[in-house]
Amino acid sequence: MKIAQVTPLYEAVPPRLYGGTERVVAHLTDALVDLGHDVTLFASADAETRARLVPVRDQAIRLDPAPLKSDLASHLVMLHEVLKRADEFDVIHFHTDMIQFPMFEAVADKTLTTLHGRLDMKDIGGVYERWSQFGLVSISDDQRRPLPFANWKATVHHGMPGDIYQASSQSQGYLAFLGRISPEKRPDRAIQIATALNKPLKMAAKVDAADKVYWETVIKPMVEGNPLIEFVGEIGDHQKSAFLGGAEALLFPIDWPEPFGLVMIEAMACGTPVVAFRCGSTTEVIEDGETGFLVDTLEQAVAAAGRAQLLDRDAIRARFDLRFSSTAMARRYLDVYGDLLARRPYAPMSMRDSIMAVHPLIEPRSFVANQA
Structure with a gap:
C-alpha cells in the first residue's frame, strides 16, 4: 500500500524533547515501513524516518532560532506539496487537524485525518459539519464526546516501539x-x-x-x-x-x-x-x-x-x-486504510484531472514529473 503521512511541523519527527503528535507519527510511519508498506513522510528536514522523506521546511518550528516565522505559511506550503503528489498515494493520512479540508475536497475519499487534540472548543463543531466527507480517527473514545455527529471511522489508541x-x-x-x-x-x-x-x-x-x-x-x-x-x-x-x-x-x-x-x-x-x-x-x-x-x-x-x-x-x-506497541497501532490503522480503500467509488476521471478541476493553479508539469 502506498501511504502518505502528513505531520504538523512544530516538532521534529520524532521530537527532540517534549512532543506528542509528531512522536506518534514517527513511530506509526516506521512501523508501517517495517510491515512492508511504501510510506512517504511529509515533514521538516530534521526528521529521522525509515520512510521516504519529503522535507517541506528546513527544521521544526519550535526549536527554530529564527525570531520571526509563520507556522501557517509553512503548513500551507507543505499541504500544497502533498496535493501536487496526491495521485501517487492510496491513502493520505493527515495529522494536521482541519487545515487541509478546503484544499483536499476533490480527494476526500482517499484521506484519513487523525485528531490529536481536545475537541470541546468553540467553533470546532462547525468545521466537521461543513466538511463531513472527511473520515476521522479518534485517539480515544472519550475524545469523541463533543462531536458525536462527526464522520468517525475508528478509534486507534497510540502505540510506541517497545x-x-x-x-x-x-x-x-x-x-x-x-x-x-x-x-x-x-x-x-x-x-x-x-x-x-x-x-x-x-x-x-x-x-x-x-x-x-x-x-x-x-x-x-x-x-x-x-x-x-x-x-x-x-x-x-x-x-x-x-x-x-x-x-x-x-x-x-x-x-x-x-x-x-x-x-x-x-x-x-x-x-x-x-x-x-x-x-x-x-x-x-x-x-x-x-x-x-x-x-x-x-x-x-x-x-x-x-x-x-x-x-x-x-x-x-x-x-x-x-x-500499545507501535506495531499494534500500525496494524489497527491498516484495517482502517483497507476499509477506506474498499469503500472508495470508482472514479473515471484521473486523480490529476479531479484535483485540477478544483485547484487549477497547481502546476500541471508537477504531475507529469511525478508520473514519469
Whole structure:
C-alpha cells in the first residue's frame, strides 16, 4: 500500500524533547515501513524516518532560532506539496487537524485525518459539519464526546516501539511527573501527593510561554519551598527509561479531557504503574489494579500512590506490549486504510484531472514529473 503521512511541523519527527503528535507519527510511519508498506513522510528536514522523506521546511518550528516565522505559511506550503503528489498515494493520512479540508475536497475519499487534540472548543463543531466527507480517527473514545455527529471511522489508541524503553523490575523509590507545567495537567496535585506520602518527586516537564505565569506564581514556589521536589526540566526519549523506570509510580493527576496521554503508556513500557485521575482517556488506557490505579480525589491518589509498589512491574510491561506497541497501532490503522480503500467509488476521471478541476493553479508539469 502506498501511504502518505502528513505531520504538523512544530516538532521534529520524532521530537527532540517534549512532543506528542509528531512522536506518534514517527513511530506509526516506521512501523508501517517495517510491515512492508511504501510510506512517504511529509515533514521538516530534521526528521529521522525509515520512510521516504519529503522535507517541506528546513527544521521544526519550535526549536527554530529564527525570531520571526509563520507556522501557517509553512503548513500551507507543505499541504500544497502533498496535493501536487496526491495521485501517487492510496491513502493520505493527515495529522494536521482541519487545515487541509478546503484544499483536499476533490480527494476526500482517499484521506484519513487523525485528531490529536481536545475537541470541546468553540467553533470546532462547525468545521466537521461543513466538511463531513472527511473520515476521522479518534485517539480515544472519550475524545469523541463533543462531536458525536462527526464522520468517525475508528478509534486507534497510540502505540510506541517497545525497544526504545527498558523495563525496570525495581524502582528507586521516587514518584515521577512527566509532561507540561500547565493548569490542566495539575502538577500542583503531584506535589501535594508526594508531600502527603513524604516521598521524593522528580518533575520532568516543559514550560510553554503560555504557562510561564502559572509556573512562576503557582508551581515554582511549591517546588523551591519543598525539599522533596526535584525539577528536572524537559527530557528526551533517550532519558525516559531511566527516569520512568526508576519511579515507584507515575503521577498523572490531570484535570481536563485528555485525548490520550502518551506518558501513561511510556511509563507502562518501563514497567512503572500509573496513578491517574479518572478523566478523559485514562479509563481506556489504565487497567485499574493491573497497570495502575484510577482515582477521583486527592485522598484516593495518595492512597493509590502509597500502594503502587505492590503491582507487578513485569506484568505492566507485558500489557504494554500487548495493547500499545507501535506495531499494534500500525496494524489497527491498516484495517482502517483497507476499509477506506474498499469503500472508495470508482472514479473515471484521473486523480490529476479531479484535483485540477478544483485547484487549477497547481502546476500541471508537477504531475507529469511525478508520473514519469
